[in-house]
Amino acid sequence: MTRTIELYVPAITPFTQDLSVDTGRFVDHCQALLAAGAHGLAPFGTTSEAASLTLAERMTALEALIAAGIDPVRLIPGTGCPAVGDCVTLSKHATELGCRGTLVLPPFYYKNVPEDGAFDAYARMIDAVADDRLRVYLYHIPQMSGVPITLGLIERLMTAFPGIIAGLKDSSGDWENTRAVIDAFPDLATYSASESLIPRNAAGGGAGCISASANVNPAGIRRLIDALGTESEAACHEQVSAVRTIFEGLPLIPAIKAAVAAQRDDVGFATVRPPFVAMADAHQAKIKKAVIAAGPQGA
Amino acid sequence: MTRTIELYVPAITPFTQDLSVDTGRFVDHCQALLAAGAHGLAPFGTTSEAASLTLAERMTALEALIAAGIDPVRLIPGTGCPAVGDCVTLSKHATELGCRGTLVLPPFYYKNVPEDGAFDAYARMIDAVADDRLRVYLYHIPQMSGVPITLGLIERLMTAFPGIIAGLKDSSGDWENTRAVIDAFPDLATYSASESLIPRNAAGGGAGCISASANVNPAGIRRLIDALGTESEAACHEQVSAVRTIFEGLPLIPAIKAAVAAQRDDVGFATVRPPFVAMADAHQAKIKKAVIAAGPQGA
Missing domain, CATH: 3.20.20.70 (Aldolase class I)
Incomplete structure (x- = not known):
């Protein structure tokens, strides 16, 4: 199939x-x-x-x-x-x-x-x-x-x-x-x-x-x-793995939201509901740097 | 206090x-x-x-x-x-x-x-x-x-x-x-x-x-x-412990409901919602025996 x-x-x-x-x-x-x-x-x-x-x-x-x-x-x-x-x-x-x-x-x-x-x-x-x-x-x-x-x-x-x-x-x-x-x-x-x-x-x-x-x-x-x-499969696989590693060791959902906020340059995307808490500013800055390096929406 | x-x-x-x-x-x-x-x-x-x-x-x-x-x-x-x-x-x-x-x-x-x-x-x-x-x-x-x-x-x-x-x-x-x-x-x-x-x-x-x-x-x-x-504390403690042991090793909620059904002689109390399943008949009979031995509502 x-x-x-x-x-x-x-x-x-x-x-x-x-x-x-x-x-x-x-x-x-x-x-x-x-x-x-x-x-x-x-x-x-x-x-x-x-x-x-x-x-x-x-x-x-x-x-x-x-x-x-x-x-x-x-x-x-x-x-x-x-x-x-x-x-x-x-x-x-x-x-x-x-x-x-x-x-x-x-x-x-x-x-x-x-x-x-x-x-x-x-x-x-x-x-x-x-x-x-x-x-x-x-x-x-x-x-x-x-x-x-x-x-x-x-x-x-x-x-x-x-x-x-x-x-x-x-x-x-x-x-x-x-x-x-x-x-x-x-x-x-x-x-x-x-x-x-x-x-x-x-x-x-x-x-x-x-x-x-x-x-x-x-x-x-x-x-x-x-x-x-x-x-080009190997190169593409490398790119997706690189983006994925940004989130390793971080609380996944707040980190994903922080990353979208960074990509969109719109902090409004970073807000979470309890029981989660938003990423600390230092983490947000690190995510922003990694996400910008990866390109907008991985483009 | x-x-x-x-x-x-x-x-x-x-x-x-x-x-x-x-x-x-x-x-x-x-x-x-x-x-x-x-x-x-x-x-x-x-x-x-x-x-x-x-x-x-x-x-x-x-x-x-x-x-x-x-x-x-x-x-x-x-x-x-x-x-x-x-x-x-x-x-x-x-x-x-x-x-x-x-x-x-x-x-x-x-x-x-x-x-x-x-x-x-x-x-x-x-x-x-x-x-x-x-x-x-x-x-x-x-x-x-x-x-x-x-x-x-x-x-x-x-x-x-x-x-x-x-x-x-x-x-x-x-x-x-x-x-x-x-x-x-x-x-x-x-x-x-x-x-x-x-x-x-x-x-x-x-x-x-x-x-x-x-x-x-x-x-x-x-x-x-x-x-x-x-x-009389010790005797009372023994009674509550005896009733409690009826449920040991059984799925607690279906067993409690089966026990109430046995006490009340009303099988209508035994029904559970998924994800639970009602006790098998053999277990129900065992519970009934134990509960009847303990007396109605532990009275």
């Missing part, structure tokens, strides 16, 4: 000084990501501080993207919540708006839950949305959710809901896990969470990446995708 | 067969807990499957308790959510209803957040509720939330919000941590999460317990509290 290798960006959610969602900067940033070469957006993921947004904020912001002319077919919003009922609300909303799919965390408060329980959470959500257009991208990020999306769980869900279970984002950072998922489920669109894995993901039959640092380097990552198998 | 040692019960949330909140059984169970000797209730805690409820469900169920005649002064509902905005909604609602306080988890999706960020989350919630009647009970359950309530965080919050920060529930299971909190903050009402710690908690200057198994053994735990320092 030959796939189009894609870059979907878990777009940051900008906030105003009073910590409201900054819809203007959000739409602007999302349009810039697509213009820079991203195939689509996965707003309201981990990088988007989605867990710090209310349901109403998430729905309003998604509507703003579409109202601004972004094709919903290029949107896979995160809709996972601790309560299945809330996940139903968000997934129904996104599906009715025509989104390509929804990126769905398992319920993430309780830990060590049985696989039957995780299956049941997804199954009840899908049954309650009750819309043939629903496409679910499973979100495996056990270090945050505490609930792994195991091979067994994927198999049960794909058997129970053929056509509905469309993909998986593997944020475990464990390439062997990603490879096992791709090998076991070649029909599933399996994304890595790091652009540095794009060559392996593509060669192995994966679907590309959904990466936090794509907020900063969409053009560079797209260039790597387009260069796969050509003689 | 001499305190009244209290039992607050993190009441289970019963569900109907279609998984709606079963308000009738919820009110009935809560009234039975108070009648059996509980000083009050901490609904919408971990044991209550609060994370699996929508905001509207939590508010409606709280209103039902008060409408049924339960004095809000005996209620400390859980109001913590991943999004501060949602915590504000629930905390404001509970405060306006006259509740004694709110039991507040830190935002619990993101892990390894800085203490400054956890402080900021509580501070913004308190500022946004903007009600002098608000009383916050901090909820330390790092094994679920991933965000510990450290001594440093407590100190900063008590300094910034004197009178508002009223207590803490220590669900870490680490008595040394509870002792450190009580010693450092004698004005704080510090509850243990296990009734087996009541003697140590009381002797050390704590406020009592908020325990899952109190759903099953409210009378027994109350008897232990009343017997503290008397010659």
Whole structure:
């Protein structure tokens, strides 16, 4: 099976000084990501501080993207919540708006839950949305959710809901896990969470990446995708790895926002909601220097 | 400082067969807990499957308790959510209803957040509720939330919000941590999460317990509290420990619900929401036997 290798960006959610969602900067940033070469957006993921947004904020912001002319077919919003009922609300909303799919965390408060329980959470959500257009991208990020999306769980869900279970984002950072998922489920669109894995993901039959640092380097990552198998692949891979190292050892989300603020020369992009705190000025200056060296949006 | 040692019960949330909140059984169970000797209730805690409820469900169920005649002064509902905005909604609602306080988890999706960020989350919630009647009970359950309530965080919050920060529930299971909190903050009402710690908690200057198994053994735990320092203390302690051991090695929340169902001879209390699954019949039978041996509500 030959796939189009894609870059979907878990777009940051900008906030105003009073910590409201900054819809203007959000739409602007999302349009810039697509213009820079991203195939689509996965707003309201981990990088988007989605867990710090209310349901109403998430729905309003998604509507703003579409109202601004972004094709919903290029949107896979995160809709996972601790309560299945809330996940139903968000997934129904996104599906009715025509989104390509929804990126769905398992319920993430309780830990060590049985696989039957995780299956049941997804199954009840899908049954309650009750819309043939629903496409679910499973979100495996056990270090945050505490609930792994195991091979067994994927198999049960794909058997129970053929056509509905469309993909998986593997944020475990464990390439062997990603490879096992791709090998076991070649029909599933399996994304890595790091652009540095794009060559392996593509060669192995994966679907590309959904990466936090794509907020900063969409053009560079797209260039790597387009260069796969050509003689410029190595140089492109080096560029994306160089940008990625800017964030090593830093709190990822505040650092990504600081980097976007530096690229855009607009400190308004750097604001975070608690439980995060904005980068200290010294770090911001260092990020700014590194990001400017990498070029605007990795161009 | 001499305190009244209290039992607050993190009441289970019963569900109907279609998984709606079963308000009738919820009110009935809560009234039975108070009648059996509980000083009050901490609904919408971990044991209550609060994370699996929508905001509207939590508010409606709280209103039902008060409408049924339960004095809000005996209620400390859980109001913590991943999004501060949602915590504000629930905390404001509970405060306006006259509740004694709110039991507040830190935002619990993101892990390894800085203490400054956890402080900021509580501070913004308190500022946004903007009600002098608000009383916050901090909820330390790092094994679920991933965000510990450290001594440093407590100190900063008590300094910034004197009178508002009223207590803490220590669900870490680490008595040394509870002792450190009580010693450092004698004005704080510090509850243990296990009734087996009541003697140590009381002797050390704590406020009592908020325990899952109190759903099953409210009378027994109350008897232990009343017997503290008397010659029947040891026997009472033995009874509460015996009931507690029924749940060892079992998934706690489904087992507690199965036990209440057995006590009440009403299987309707056993239903759980995903990501939990109800106890297998064999386990239910075992629990039933153990609970019947312990007596109705530990009476």
